[in-house]
Amino acid sequence: MPVLVTGGSGHLGANLVRRLLDEGEAVRVLARRGSNNEALRGLDVEWVWGDLRDLAAVQSAVRGAERIYHAAAKVSSAEGQHQEIYGCNVVGTRHLLRAALEHGVRRVVVTGSFSAVGHLPDRPADESVPVNPFENLLPYQRSKVAVEHECLKAVADGLDVVIATSCAILGPHDHKPSRMGQLLLDFARGRLRAYIPGGFEFVAARDIVEGHRLAMDKGATGQKYIFSSGFCTVDDLMAICERVTGRRRPRLRLPAPLMAGIAGVVNACVMRFAPDAEPRFTPGAVRILRMGRRADLTKARAALGYKPSPVEDAVREAYDDFVRRGLLAGRVAG
Numbered sequence: 001m002p003v004l005v006t007g008g009s010g011h012l013g014a015n016l017v018r019r020l021l022d023e024g025e026a027v028r029v030l031a032r033r034g035s036n037n038e039a040l041r042g043l044d045v046e047w048v049w050g051d052l053r054d055l056a057a058v059q060s061a062v063r064g065a066e067r068i069y070h071a072a073a074k075v076s077s078a079e080g081q082h083q084e085i086y087g088c089n090v091v092g093t094r095h096l097l098r099a100a101l102e103h104g105v106r107r108v109v110v111t112g113s114f115s116a117v118g119h120l121p122d123r124p125a126d127e128s129v130p131v132n133p134f135e136n137l138l139p140y141q142r143s144k145v146a147v148e149h150e151c152l153k154a155v156a157d158g159l160d161v162v163i164a165t166s167c168a169i170l171g172p173h174d175h176k177p178s179r180m181g182q183l184l185l186d187f188a189r190g191r192l193r194a195y196i197p198g199g200f201e202f203v204a205a206r207d208i209v210e211g212h213r214l215a216m217d218k219g220a221t222g223q224k225y226i227f228s229s230g231f232c233t234v235d236d237l238m239a240i241c242e243r244v245t246g247r248r249r250p251r252l253r254l255p256a257p258l259m260a261g262i263a264g265v266v267n268a269c270v271m272r273f274a275p276d277a278e279p280r281f282t283p284g285a286v287r288i289l290r291m292g293r294r295a296d297l298t299k300a301r302a303a304l305g306y307k308p309s310p311v312e313d314a315v316r317e318a319y320d321d322f323v324r325r326g327l328l329a330g331r332v333a334g
Helices: 011-022 055-062 082-102 139-156 179-188 205-218 234-245 256-273 283-291 298-304 311-324
Strands: 003-006 027-031 046-049 067-070 107-113 161-166 168-170 199-204 224-227 230-233
Touching: 003 011, 003 055, 011 027, 011 205, 027 055, 046 055, 055 082, 067 082, 067 205, 082 107, 082 139, 107 139, 107 205, 139 161, 161 205, 168 179, 168 205, 168 311, 179 234, 179 311, 199 205, 199 234, 199 283, 199 311, 205 224, 205 298, 205 311, 224 298, 230 234, 234 311
Parallel strands: 003 027, 003 067, 027 046, 067 107, 107 161, 161 224, 168 199
Antiparallel strands: 199 230
8 A cells, every 4th residue: 555745846755755665665646736846756656646725636645545644835934925824734734634534544644843842942842842822923833833733633533643843954855945955055156145143953854754754653643753953053054064065154144133124124025026935034034043942852762762863964965966966066176
């Protein structure tokens, strides 16, 4: 019986599909025809075309599947696109879990987000820390909290669901590319003009894939597990990019409050004149970097045997993959 992967052409999905194929699994992918599906070109997968917001298409994709990895999501740090984010993330998840319950799927692993974990300013946060609903939350954050509620509702109805919580992913097969992938491309091409202080939890593509496999094989029903490779300040990340690419970091290290002001002005203009676009630095992205959120991985380590790999290895793998695909010429000498 096939394993269904949603979001298979995304950064996580493309790495997960390859891992499953290497393990000898028959893989079915739910994808949209109008999307960029280059990440899976040439792979031996069964394609089902459709949109998660279309219940009939989801029913068709789920029918006959034994297990499901639900990695599809509309990822955004912008303030707009509320309905698009809600439809893709919340309604889409509801459709998938409903279909899984009706068709007797054995287990569903849903990709969660670290943004749906609460923030503790004085220590790392674990899975038990709730998000404060009265904070200034991004639409994406609200949607991922709602996704977890959909998962728990499905568990109450009798479906076996586990949540694999991802941090910012770094690694190969990033075809769209992700925000972090684009940052690395800009850095390597000498187009990154400035950066700001701050920090976040990053996860190697290989580690978040391993986390999903551990969640599928060992996770407890209704539980969520955070997977990260490590916390990096932006300065740490710039140093890693210097070592990997051979280029120097931008000279401008802008104060975060200044960047927040600039991002606010840019975001207001974008929302008015190009509401479907997303600026590189949004007010939400700057705010999250300034928070310096850290993750406590105790639960994933103890319950699942999770062992993260170094962040620098993930950056190097991402860079080498961009070079292999001809998007970068190679390391700058000297």
